[in-house]
Amino acid sequence: MSHHAPAVSDANTVSAHPQASLLRYGLLAILLALLLAAPFLVYPIFVMKLLCFALFASAFNLLLGYTGLLSFGHAAFFGGAAYFTAHAVKEWGVPPEIGILIGMAGAAVLGLLMGLIALRRQGIYFTMITLALAQMFYFFCLQASFTHGEDGIQSVPRGHLFGFIDLSVTTNMYYFVLAAFLIAMAVIWRFINSPFGMILKSIRENENRAISLGYSVVHYKLGAFVMSAALAGLAGGIKALVFQFATLTDVTWQMSGEVVLMTLLGGIGTIIGPIFGAGLVVALQNFLATSDFPVTVITGVVFMVCVLLFRRGLVGEFYGSRIGRKLGFDHRV
Amino acid sequence: MMMIFGIPLQAFLGQLLIGLINGSFYALLSLGLAVIFGLLRVINFAHGAQYMLGAFVALLLLTKGGASYWVALVASPIIVGLVSAAIERTMLSRLYKLDHLYGLLFTFGLALTIEGTFRYFFGASGQPYPAPSQLQGAVNLGFMVLPIYRGWVVVLSMLACLATWLLIEKTKLGSYLRAATENPVLVQSFGINVPLLLTLTYALGAALAAFAGVLAAPIYQVSPLMGTNIIIVVFAVVVVGGMGSIMGAIVTGYMLGIAEGLTKVFYPEASNIVIFVIMAIVLILRPAGLFGKDV
Amino acid sequence: MAPLLNVAGLQAWYGESHVLHGVDLYVNEGEMICILGRNGMGKTTTLRTIMGILRKRSGEITFAGQDMMSVPLHKSARAGLGFVPEERGIFATLSVEENLMLPPVVAKGGMSLEEIYELFPNLEERRNSPGTKLSGGEQQMLAMARILRTGARCLLLDEPTEGLAPVIIQRIGEVLVKLKERGMTVVLVEQNFRFASKIADRFYLMDHGQMVAEFPVGLLPERMDMLNKVLGV
Amino acid sequence: EPSDGKVKIGILNDQSGVYADFGGKFSYEAAKMAVEDYGGKVLGVPVEVVTADHQNKPDIASNIARQWYDTEQVDTIMELTTSSVGLAVQALSNEKKKITINTGAASTDLTGKQCTPYGFHWVYDTHALAVGTGGAIVEQGGDSWFFLTADYAFGYSLEENTANFVKEKGGKVLGAVRHPLATTDYSSFLLQAQSSGAKVIGLANAGMDTQNAIKQAAEFGIVQGGQRLAALLFTLAEVHGLGLEAAQGLTLTEAFYWNRDDESRAFGKRFFERTGAMPNMVHAGTYSAVTSYLKAVEAAGTDETEAVSAKLHELPINDVFAKGGKVAANGRMIHDVYLMEVKKPGESDVAWDYYNVLSTIPGDVAFMDPAKSGCPLVK
Amino acid sequence: MHQQDEPRVVLSARGLGKDFFGFTAVNNVDLDVHHARIHALIGPNGAGKTTVFNLLTKFLQPTRGKITLLGTDITNTKPDKIARMGMVRSFQISAVFPHLTVLENVRVALQRPNELAIQFWLPLSSLDRLNGRAEVLIDELGLTPYRDTRAADLSYGRKRVLEIATTLALDPEVLLLDEPMAGMGQEDVRMVADIIREVARHRAVLMVEHNLSVVADICHHVTVLQRGEIIAEGDYATVSQDPRVRTAYMGTED
Ligand SMILES: Nc1ncnc2c1ncn2[C@@H]1O[C@H](COP(=O)(O)OP(=O)(O)OP(=O)(O)O)[C@@H](O)[C@H]1O
Ligand SMILES: Nc1ncnc2c1ncn2[C@@H]1O[C@H](COP(=O)(O)OP(=O)(O)OP(=O)(O)O)[C@@H](O)[C@H]1O
Ligand SMILES: CC(C)C[C@H](N)C(=O)O
Ligand SMILES: [Mg+2]
Numbered sequence A: 001m002s003h004h005a006p007a008v009s010d011a012n013t014v015s016a017h018p019q020a021s022l023l024r025y026g027l028l029a030i031l032l033a034l035l036l037a038a039p040f041l042v043y044p045i046f047v048m049k050l051l052c053f054a055l056f057a058s059a060f061n062l063l064l065g066y067t068g069l070l071s072f073g074h075a076a077f078f079g080g081a082a083y084f085t086a087h088a089v090k091e092w093g094v095p096p097e098i099g100i101l102i103g104m105a106g107a108a109v110l111g112l113l114m115g116l117i118a119l120r121r122q123g124i125y126f127t128m129i130t131l132a133l134a135q136m137f138y139f140f141c142l143q144a145s146f147t148h149g150e151d152g153i154q155s156v157p158r159g160h161l162f163g164f165i166d167l168s169v170t171t172n173m174y175y176f177v178l179a180a181f182l183i184a185m186a187v188i189w190r191f192i193n194s195p196f197g198m199i200l201k202s203i204r205e206n207e208n209r210a211i212s213l214g215y216s217v218v219h220y221k222l223g224a225f226v227m228s229a230a231l232a233g234l235a236g237g238i239k240a241l242v243f244q245f246a247t248l249t250d251v252t253w254q255m256s257g258e259v260v261l262m263t264l265l266g267g268i269g270t271i272i273g274p275i276f277g278a279g280l281v282v283a284l285q286n287f288l289a290t291s292d293f294p295v296t297v298i299t300g301v302v303f304m305v306c307v308l309l310f311r312r313g314l315v316g317e318f319y320g321s322r323i324g325r326k327l328g329f330d331h332r333v
Numbered sequence B: 001m002m003m004i005f006g007i008p009l010q011a012f013l014g015q016l017l018i019g020l021i022n023g024s025f026y027a028l029l030s031l032g033l034a035v036i037f038g039l040l041r042v043i044n045f046a047h048g049a050q051y052m053l054g055a056f057v058a059l060l061l062l063t064k065g066g067a068s069y070w071v072a073l074v075a076s077p078i079i080v081g082l083v084s085a086a087i088e089r090t091m092l093s094r095l096y097k098l099d100h101l102y103g104l105l106f107t108f109g110l111a112l113t114i115e116g117t118f119r120y121f122f123g124a125s126g127q128p129y130p131a132p133s134q135l136q137g138a139v140n141l142g143f144m145v146l147p148i149y150r151g152w153v154v155v156l157s158m159l160a161c162l163a164t165w166l167l168i169e170k171t172k173l174g175s176y177l178r179a180a181t182e183n184p185v186l187v188q189s190f191g192i193n194v195p196l197l198l199t200l201t202y203a204l205g206a207a208l209a210a211f212a213g214v215l216a217a218p219i220y221q222v223s224p225l226m227g228t229n230i231i232i233v234v235f236a237v238v239v240v241g242g243m244g245s246i247m248g249a250i251v252t253g254y255m256l257g258i259a260e261g262l263t264k265v266f267y268p269e270a271s272n273i274v275i276f277v278i279m280a281i282v283l284i285l286r287p288a289g290l291f292g293k294d295v
Numbered sequence C: 001m002a003p004l005l006n007v008a009g010l011q012a013w014y015g016e017s018h019v020l021h022g023v024d025l026y027v028n029e030g031e032m033i034c035i036l037g038r039n040g041m042g043k044t045t046t047l048r049t050i051m052g053i054l055r056k057r058s059g060e061i062t063f064a065g066q067d068m069m070s071v072p073l074h075k076s077a078r079a080g081l082g083f084v085p086e087e088r089g090i091f092a093t094l095s096v097e098e099n100l101m102l103p104p105v106v107a108k109g110g111m112s113l114e115e116i117y118e119l120f121p122n123l124e125e126r127r128n129s130p131g132t133k134l135s136g137g138e139q140q141m142l143a144m145a146r147i148l149r150t151g152a153r154c155l156l157l158d159e160p161t162e163g164l165a166p167v168i169i170q171r172i173g174e175v176l177v178k179l180k181e182r183g184m185t186v187v188l189v190e191q192n193f194r195f196a197s198k199i200a201d202r203f204y205l206m207d208h209g210q211m212v213a214e215f216p217v218g219l220l221p222e223r224m225d226m227l228n229k230v231l232g233v
Numbered sequence D: 001e002p003s004d005g006k007v008k009i010g011i012l013n014d015q016s017g018v019y020a021d022f023g024g025k026f027s028y029e030a031a032k033m034a035v036e037d038y039g040g041k042v043l044g045v046p047v048e049v050v051t052a053d054h055q056n057k058p059d060i061a062s063n064i065a066r067q068w069y070d071t072e073q074v075d076t077i078m079e080l081t082t083s084s085v086g087l088a089v090q091a092l093s094n095e096k097k098k099i100t101i102n103t104g105a106a107s108t109d110l111t112g113k114q115c116t117p118y119g120f121h122w123v124y125d126t127h128a129l130a131v132g133t134g135g136a137i138v139e140q141g142g143d144s145w146f147f148l149t150a151d152y153a154f155g156y157s158l159e160e161n162t163a164n165f166v167k168e169k170g171g172k173v174l175g176a177v178r179h180p181l182a183t184t185d186y187s188s189f190l191l192q193a194q195s196s197g198a199k200v201i202g203l204a205n206a207g208m209d210t211q212n213a214i215k216q217a218a219e220f221g222i223v224q225g226g227q228r229l230a231a232l233l234f235t236l237a238e239v240h241g242l243g244l245e246a247a248q249g250l251t252l253t254e255a256f257y258w259n260r261d262d263e264s265r266a267f268g269k270r271f272f273e274r275t276g277a278m279p280n281m282v283h284a285g286t287y288s289a290v291t292s293y294l295k296a297v298e299a300a301g302t303d304e305t306e307a308v309s310a311k312l313h314e315l316p317i318n319d320v321f322a323k324g325g326k327v328a329a330n331g332r333m334i335h336d337v338y339l340m341e342v343k344k345p346g347e348s349d350v351a352w353d354y355y356n357v358l359s360t361i362p363g364d365v366a367f368m369d370p371a372k373s374g375c376p377l378v379k
Numbered sequence E: 001m002h003q004q005d006e007p008r009v010v011l012s013a014r015g016l017g018k019d020f021f022g023f024t025a026v027n028n029v030d031l032d033v034h035h036a037r038i039h040a041l042i043g044p045n046g047a048g049k050t051t052v053f054n055l056l057t058k059f060l061q062p063t064r065g066k067i068t069l070l071g072t073d074i075t076n077t078k079p080d081k082i083a084r085m086g087m088v089r090s091f092q093i094s095a096v097f098p099h100l101t102v103l104e105n106v107r108v109a110l111q112r113p114n115e116l117a118i119q120f121w122l123p124l125s126s127l128d129r130l131n132g133r134a135e136v137l138i139d140e141l142g143l144t145p146y147r148d149t150r151a152a153d154l155s156y157g158r159k160r161v162l163e164i165a166t167t168l169a170l171d172p173e174v175l176l177l178d179e180p181m182a183g184m185g186q187e188d189v190r191m192v193a194d195i196i197r198e199v200a201r202h203r204a205v206l207m208v209e210h211n212l213s214v215v216a217d218i219c220h221h222v223t224v225l226q227r228g229e230i231i232a233e234g235d236y237a238t239v240s241q242d243p244r245v246r247t248a249y250m251g252t253e254d
């Protein structure tokens, strides 16, 4: 997505205002406190779902926002990992942490295969290929026996974490999910604010130049793609345990579209944008699930409005706004 | 009975013909997508919705206005084309100067909205649309009974493909459009009204989809989901053909329709997946697609 | 007689950044002026603003008696302005000949295809090749040739000699002189001072978004010192 | 007396997908109608009905169910069209100790391998369909079959049940082809069925899929060619959708027909006034399920799951939907079902009058013997 | 005064050729580029100069011929590998990272030889140790006032200067410059010429340039290409007297 993608915003620029970083840490602290207290304030399953999707969107954003690759096939990693984890936990009886690792590893392998094919093309072509490959994976899941087709893998046991923490207790499950989420976010943050992240950014800006400087561009992109796939897999694996389910929904192309929406809505290329985006979409769906109105219409309209008017997303628009800039956030678009 | 690859010849021929019929829809739809993509660089995710709209407009013309199939065949593409032109004018056109992915995202949202709305008002189930009386009945070809209407679809789709191809590749219009894709501002500075040109192109692509929709209505019924079901396959067709290649879209459409038809005979379980498998193989061997230029 | 093109108090912005701060210039019919200036002073911007490509602007532009400030971009060419951009703007998906034939003819008096091919034989040889597969210099020729076909009466040329071999530069110089004789008006932006000094009638010196000096070719020797200081020629 | 001052019933089903006509929003209407007919109150507390669209996705369904139980004090969930959803929600409800009454799904697994003490299966199942439609057609001489099967659990189960039955009666099965859910083009499958030479083409699918298959069979001259179609799961709603012209002559099995007797006609008329459509077996079954649940609560004097469940097992069902119905130990509600034939366009003089009732199949023939169901609860 | 190194062949091509769909853009080109020498490749437009660059850096695969870099046959090596071996090119049409600042642009180049490329576990501040070197380069090229300006906001000429800075940052053994001065003002031309001369004391430079005064000024050796073939070779004085070169390229004046 070459030069119109918003550039990395919260990275590497020294803020003009000294209180900016203070403010940012303050906000982070509040957010963290809220997350810690969340299961006592809101329906914990809902918060867990939100965290899963926030992680999924952040993983996706790692690719889109920081490498400029728009994948329309990320559902394959998310849903694929959910299947792998669910199958491992239910059929092989492995403990949950191993199950999730298996899911992540499976997603990473899928990511590697898909990346090897799709990364041969660029831009919109890349997008189409990921979409088609993910669709192929969808049909595979529809036919393969271990996924149980339309029924999905049901009643997946949550098991005992490290052999002694009973995850069927909702609070235990919640803090496990939260811990995984925080660790993953830290990994993502480090990843984009690293020398490697810098190279990814320059590849996005001018691929030929990066090659001529001696960077083997395909390997860097593949690295980011696999990383993103594995993290999406982490989100999918966790989701399978939270809901005790792995189904086709998570591998459909609509799911791939949904994660794009979350990221776009929150703010492409911002760290916390996808989290907000995911929160909003999940809340909206939750709200509409029991109303008469079709969810897709709302989702669709939100999508269009976002693309037309708030391309930088909630967080991005905030950073770019007068207040945001006063507070020392920098959003270079 | 003569056998071919272990199945009766007549069944084989029948499936070949069926494949060609399905291929007609793939070809028409991927052609419209290729026109839009090739010239606007927008992946028109709403193409399936426009196809569905085409069918629905025909249905509504019939039920509300009593207009015949023949009227619908002309009117529906025009109506859908106009609506799409309005959407392009007011919304989509603001996105051209941005990265191409925004066009894709916008049309994705548009597709969700249109389909969701129709689903809300018309439910998900299909509504019958009768084939025109002139085209009812079937002919016995010996190896199969061919409904006349399906034969008509094949012929008409081929004509439409040919006409579009001529329009784009053999007239100056085509070169304006291709140039405008690359650098609209410059082309405009040459004195060409680019925004109008782009609007017309989008309308043409959408009208082609609607045309396919009207053709499809008597065969598949009219349902809000009909576009969703076919669009991803058509995307794969476009990728295999080489994105943006008009010829590629047409030829690949027919080819993959036939390939899919034959898979249903030899290994039905794979019939869903075969187009994607072909796509993966083609991409490994020729990343630009069968007819695509390396970009 | 009123000048063919008159620009007064022209200001222009790229987004928030203010680039032109009140440009004044005029060109008489059949005259060739040249805008000189160091990199980044706003020469390109001036041309883009006159053409109407950059629309965040204020001030006055009149061309052939017509107020150009409210004319939409696609009508600028119809009014008789022809623009050759610095980055050439050759279309990759069009063949050389398609590129050449692309701009519609807006008035009589443009060059014919034969004349163009005679002027730039490379283009004839590569006429079926995709536009951007041409060499850098060939692309520059194509960008120029393309506009010569249309019959525009005033050319805005942004560094037309960049990347060209000396023979070709010489040939372009000859062409421009010939065009001028036929009554063509030209606004030239050039870094190649030697080239410009041979063909232009009048010079503007641009600095930080404004014209800081203006003099006819006759005064060139007197102004060399100043130019030397500003441009390092 | 009910725990939280009210009794809340959830109607969870497909309201926008392939099966939206099968149960859909009208099931919700049926449930509300049942509550109103009951007086709107049980044990002195109000009865509430909520509804949601599960889009045929077991995960969406379980999420809604979980949320209903956890945060909205829903006491029981009903309808649950689509087997995958039915099984998922039934398992979850068992974990949460809640009652489900399934009126929309087909799989015999609900009261077989995967039965639960609080799960009830009310209206029909693949066994009943196989016995009804399959049996009737074999008897009429349709003894060689080719199946067109929806490619998922429900399709397999319907195909398998029917095939067994056909074979039992001395018929044979020549082959089967599987099509994905929500297929729009059946031409190549039909061509295969045609060249198999089977006398009967069994459509082991449902909803829109079946409608499309029937329509296209007509185009390709399958019936004129001498083959016969058996729509194994087809209800009044689909007949209406397809139109009599295309549907005429089909044999099908339903557990309810509005034009059966005066009581059903009166019910149908009231239902029609609310919805603009006549009820099929799912709608009537949902009405019955809600009524029976409320009666059980009344009888138990509480909405506590264990007690209500016991009453549901105990009380006979006598309402517009079922006469003398009884719930077996595996949760299967046993009642009579009907074999119907779709009328020709000329034969139908009243709107929505689509069926001739060919025969009544007694409950214990239609439904599997609970002892053989494989349900661990049956000793 | 800096010491000039001894010249030796670092890059050579033999019988290099490239066809595009039947059109021969480069034919039978032999080239030897020496350490500590500036080698100019000149010729009319479309002669095949950029194509030769593309072949040497493997952005295009040669149809014929063999290329050797620092004693290694690189005829089948990938472009990024070649850059890592020590041969770096600039592009005729400017190539910068538009959304990065000038400093960041230069740092991206510095990252690779400094082994700060795949370290996804290190913080971004680990790159700060490259600032010193980057700033020296930026200063040399007169870009200091624009240190924190986004490349996209630079004027065309300055983008070209930035590109050269980035190329130099890699400290390559062999430097290929495609019209480095095109579009630059006189001032910058002189500055860049000086820089190239300086750089070439310890490196090999191959450059395409149409600005003949620069060629005359700084190049030790000139190869003239026409229609894909070499028509003359030698120092500028010799070459510029060649009548074929005069008619094909220089024209009547000098
Ligand atoms: N697209 C743009 N966005 C923001 N600023 C720009 C843009 N293009 C140019 N500028 C700025 O505007 C000023 C004038 O640029 P312009 O391109 O007109 O200069 P120029 O005189 O043509 O220089 P050159 O000789 O290098 O082409 C410069 O400072 C440049 O950085
Ligand atoms: N990819 C390609 N496909 C087809 N033809 C090409 C391709 N690249 C270059 N050419 C042709 O090869 C010839 C040589 O081009 P090249 O770019 O090497 O010229 P050059 O010597 O660099 O010229 P200039 O000084 O104008 O930049 C040109 O005629 C060009 O049209
Ligand atoms: C008619 C359908 C709702 C049947 C459903 N597919 C099931 O599995 O039970
Ligand atoms: Mg300029």
Ligand SMILES: [Mg+2]
Binding pocket: C135, C136, C137, E049, E050, E051, E092
């Ligand atoms: Mg060149």
